[in-house]
Amino acid sequence: MRASRLVTLLLLLQDRGRLTARQLAQELEVSVRTVYRDVEALAAAGIPLYGEAGHAGGYRLVDGYRTRLTGLTADEAQAAFLAALPGAAAELGLGEALATARLKLRAALPAQARAHADRIQERFLLDAPGWYGDADPTPHLTAVAGAVWARRAVLMRYRRWRAPEEITRRVEPYGLVLKAGRWYLVADGPRTYRVDQILELTCLDEEFTVPEDFSLAACWAARLADFRARLHTGHALVRLTPEGARRLGVAPADDGWTQARVPIESVDHAHGEFLRLGADVEVLEPSALRARLAATARTLAARYAQ
Structure with a gap:
């Protein structure tokens, strides 16, 4: 954990130029005393950073120094694909990984490209959920996402609109789709389930193989086409x-x-x-x-x- 924090601290200084100990503490969600210790550890490791006293002081890297520690971890790489939907990344348990991935991506960009990325972030925002009603709670979303990633079957108790209203079913989770602020699980069959309607979930120690011809995007497109065909009869x-x-x-x-x-x-x-x-x-x-x-x-x- 500390090694990851030291890398994040270094990337923050590289990205923003100068930060006070208090600002770093807020970004890293640690105490100011911890920041002092981390800065000492980086200096001892040979990182050329220095502190400036006074009202306009703070820590900064020696001009021209750039770290090459920009490789993404597996979680950060996954989170990078959700960069336009930070809320979705947080729901999947990838919020911290997304923040670190953004820092690493920015650190790898030249100054002009970083400035362009900043302008995009300032001027465009994607807010996927609809206007009316709060998002339904999805307490089992993280577990479902883990099963999707690990290709493990799950046993779930599910609430549906027709009788019997509650069913227990073993499913093989192929993928997750976020549509209009609501998460859907696409499983074997193929069948679609609303994640917020899962009442209980047990991850099984049973691996499965997704059919070679399965495409999550194609399956969801077919699901939408069928829905629209049945919608207006x-x-x-x-x-x-x-x-x-x-x-x-x-x-x-x-x-x-x-x-x-x-x-x-x-x-x-x-x-x-x-x-x-x-x-x-x-x-x-x-x-x-x-x-x-x-x-x-x-x-x-x-x-x-x-």
């Missing part, structure tokens, strides 16, 4: 005001109301979606959806008339 004929057409993404007519045929998942789902449009939509077909919306409108009118 019907259509509704509607009339829309200009505002309703805008909100549904339909090209508005020039003379006010626009008639359009739009895909719907089901009467129940479409009922909720069209209620959001209020008076900006009139459903013409199917008759079951029109009747359902009319009944809801009568109920609301009576309630607010009181």
Whole structure:
């Protein structure tokens, strides 16, 4: 642990030029006294660094000195691929490795390239989760990720939407996918499971082999295509005001109301979606959806008339 901290301290000084003992302590999450000891250890090992006293003082490396300790460990290499999603890396237990990997990557870059990387980080941010609702807790995510990496089968108790709602199943975890802030496990079958719906998990001492023709990206693309195909199985004929057409993404007519045929998942789902449009939509077909919306409108009118 201390060797890793010494390397991180050295890379911090190389990257930022000058840092006080307090700043280094905050970065390394140690005491100032520990920083003093680490600096002494680096100096004893022949690293050309020195301290400057005063308000603008701190530790820095001799001008022109650059370390070649930029090789990535296995965890750091994995974390580097998640650099755009630091939250995901932290959930997988790779947050510290990601921070160290970034330092090592920066240390390996020339000054001009480091400046360009800084500008990108300042001006672009990827925030994957959706707006509404907090992320569901995933207490078994780290264990699942470990099983995926080690190619070990797991025994899990899982909650699903259809009966029986809770099942116990042995699965071979092929890979993990982060979609809209939610983690999914792709397993043998292939089947897909929401990681936040895993109630209990036991890692088994059973290795498995992923089929040679399996591709996680291709499997997930097929899963999404199937989902979309099953999502909108019907259509509704509607009339829309200009505002309703805008909100549904339909090209508005020039003379006010626009008639359009739009895909719907089901009467129940479409009922909720069209209620959001209020008076900006009139459903013409199917008759079951029109009747359902009319009944809801009568109920609301009576309630607010009181």
